[in-house]
Amino acid sequence: MNIVDRQINYDRRGKKKVVLFFPTPAYGHYRIELGLAIAVVAAPLEGKFDLRLVDERVTPNYEQAVLNNLDDAVCVGISSITGYQIKRGIAMARLVRAMDPEVPIVWGGYHPSLFPEQCCQSQACDVVCVGQGDVTFPEIVESLAAGKPPEGVAGSVYWTGSGVVSNPPRPLANINDVLPAPYHLLDVNRAIALNQSQNHERIHTIEFHSSQGCPGKCGYCADAQLYQRHWTGLDAERVVKEVSQIVKTYNLDQVNFSDANFFANQKRVQAICEGFIREGLGIRWVASARPDTFHRFKPEVLELIRKSGCKRIIVGAESAAGPVLELINKGATAEDHLKTARVCRDYGIGGTFTFITGFPHPPGTPPQETTEDLLNFIEKIKQISPDIRTKIFVFTPYPGTPLYDLAIKYGMPEPGSLEEWADYNPATLKESVWVGPEERRLIEKVNGFYYPFAYPDSNMQMKLGDGGLKKIPYHVLHSLALARTRHHFYNLPFEWMLFKTFKKQTFEPIA
Ligand code: B12
Numbered sequence: 201m202n203i204v205d206r207q208i209n210y211d212r213r214g215k216k217k218v219v220l221f222f223p224t225p226a227y228g229h230y231r232i233e234l235g236l237a238i239a240v241v242a243a244p245l246e247g248k249f250d251l252r253l254v255d256e257r258v259t260p261n262y263e264q265a266v267l268n269n270l271d272d273a274v275c276v277g278i279s280s281i282t283g284y285q286i287k288r289g290i291a292m293a294r295l296v297r298a299m300d301p302e303v304p305i306v307w308g309g310y311h312p313s314l315f316p317e318q319c320c321q322s323q324a325c326d327v328v329c330v331g332q333g334d335v336t337f338p339e340i341v342e343s344l345a346a347g348k349p350p351e352g353v354a355g356s357v358y359w360t361g362s363g364v365v366s367n368p369p370r371p372l373a374n375i376n377d378v379l380p381a382p383y384h385l386l387d388v389n390r391a392i393a394l395n396q397s398q399n400h401e402r403i404h405t406i407e408f409h410s411s412q413g414c415p416g417k418c419g420y421c422a423d424a425q426l427y428q429r430h431w432t433g434l435d436a437e438r439v440v441k442e443v444s445q446i447v448k449t450y451n452l453d454q455v456n457f458s459d460a461n462f463f464a465n466q467k468r469v470q471a472i473c474e475g476f477i478r479e480g481l482g483i484r485w486v487a488s489a490r491p492d493t494f495h496r497f498k499p500e501v502l503e504l505i506r507k508s509g510c511k512r513i514i515v516g517a518e519s520a521a522g523p524v525l526e527l528i529n530k531g532a533t534a535e536d537h538l539k540t541a542r543v544c545r546d547y548g549i550g551g552t553f554t555f556i557t558g559f560p561h562p563p564g565t566p567p568q569e570t571t572e573d574l575l576n577f578i579e580k581i582k583q584i585s586p587d588i589r590t591k592i593f594v595f596t597p598y599p600g601t602p603l604y605d606l607a608i609k610y611g612m613p614e615p616g617s618l619e620e621w622a623d624y625n626p627a628t629l630k631e632s633v634w635v636g637p638e639e640r641r642l643i644e645k646v647n648g649f650y651y652p653f654a655y656p657d658s659n660m661q662m663k664l665g666d667g668g669l670k671k672i673p674y675h676v677l678h679s680l681a682l683a684r685t686r687h688h689f690y691n692l693p694f695e696w697m698l699f700k701t702f703k704k705q706t707f708e709p710i711a
């Protein structure tokens with residue numbers, strides 16, 4: 201079918217349902233992080249429409265949960281980031297089309313926001329909500345319910361039989377004007393239960409989004425494109441109130457902040473921590489921090505961060521080589537990473553430092569930093585505190601970022617349609633020209649096995665602790681792994697092969 205053949209009907213007068221679908225976001229094994237995006241965009245429609253939120257990972261019979269509601273649907277909304285989530289979104293869109301070709305399909309999220317026109321060229325998508333959806337999506341729905349396409353709805357782009365129409369962009373909304381995320385529209389208890397049964401989580405953990413955007417300009421990060429380097433945070437009191445509510449409602453032990461940069465404003469962080477302590481929340485929390493700012497926090501604030509339950513910060517260190525840090529515009533140095541590691545150690549705050557290998561460089565030239573170089577630097581961090589987790593990722597250039605443009609310049613082929621983007625993700629980019637198969641295997645070994653065993657965190661230490669014959673294998677693996685990481689010798693990894701045969705799951709989740 202080509203684009204003009206669609207049987208879409210934008211006149212949705214008399215329809216009452218709004219169906220929102222959150223496809224599985226990533227290929228491979230990830231813990232379930234709530235699909236907050238579809239809840240946030242649905243919030244202003246509560247009470248006016250019959251809302252059906254479906255998460256592929258969580259909702260039982262998710263296909264039927266979408267398809268059974270099409271007869272009375274104003275539209276079906278689909279959320280997506282670049283890569284695998286598109287694949288799953290397209291699969292659902294095809295089922296929707298086959299069942300009822302008239303229902304408009306609206307896409308939103310990072311990827312459609314970067315390529316709205318290209319998305320609308322696909323049979324899987326009629327309308328794109330560009331950027332924040334909290335105001336734009338309700339306006340799209342109201343327009344359809346009034347019998348019209350989203351003509352004039354700022355921030356929307358839509359297909360018509362004669363081409364794609366792009367409305368003017370919508371200015372960024374202040375996050376404080378946005379309604380609280382309606383967790384009750386998602387099946388939170390089931391997501392928690394699934395994380396416990398599938399991901400071996402012993403505690404109740406869910407996500408909270410307390411700010412948006414980031415003033416940073418890291419060359420690989422998609423955030424700047426969507427939020428234009430503008431950071432806004434929910435007022436501290438609102439964070440404390442809403443977090444307290446979800447903690448009580450879902451009997452939570454831990455809250456993971458999914459903010460791009462939770463620690464952007466020291467005063468706000470201080471007030472949030474004071475609020476958590478005042479309310480006696482007694483939870484653990486985890487959030488992302490920039491390596492150049494966290495170690496500059498005042499000692500009394502760092503103390504409050506620990507006291508209020510901060511179990512771990514996630515630090516995007518990415519590299520330790522000056523030229524690479526410059527290339528990626530990190531705004532931090534290797535010394536910043538080490539200082540942040542010392543602060544974590546001194547204040548009893550856990551840390552996960554993430555690194556990236558395989559940044560683009562001109563064909564025929566050597567990389568400015570190899571995985572071996574990263575491993576040398578990781579050793580320095582482990583010497584500061586063995587409790588700090590580390591993880592190396594293989595670089596994937598994300599569209600809308602300067603490093604993506606560089607990768608294209610150096611010869612990376614560019615996907616040309618929504619369907620082609622569906623196969624673009626780190627797990628399938630095995631042919632990445634900047635990281636060979638040997639290096640990939642090395643990364644797999646150190647991430648999932650050698651570092652967790654060589655430098656056991658508190659979980660692993662429990663297993664290594666005294667008593668019982670069962671501890672013996674852990675002690676043997678620990679000694680072997682320690683010797684290997686110290687001497688960078690990973691050939692003939694017999695213990696790793698053995699481990700992989702018996703244990704399906706790798707150690708050390710990021711949070
Ligand atoms: C939670 C999360 C995940 C989760 C779930 C992903 C998801 N789709 O939510 C998991 C752990 C699986 C994940 C994995 C990865 N992630 Co991630 N992740 C995030 C994170 C931290 C939070 C997303 C979130 O929940 N935000 C809260 C909601 C409310 O905001 P939102 O999603 O932006 O939604 C708003 C709009 O986009 C829009 N909207 C969104 N959906 C919809 C749907 C409709 C119908 C409408 C109308 C509007 C709409 O309205 C919402 C409200 O304004 C973001 C960073 C960030 N802080 O945003 C990165 C981010 C989304 N991840 C990213 C990346 C790169 C990854 C990984 C590749 C990382 C890695 N190295 O492994 C992997 C693998 C992904 C893959 N394709 O294979 C990038 C995405 C870049 C891109 N071009 O898509 C981000 C932006 C990080 C970054 N700054 O670069 N991630």
Ligand code: SF4
Nearest residue numbers: 414416417418421460
């Ligand atoms: S600090 Fe993090 S969120 Fe901010 S620009 Fe860099 S990678 Fe993106």
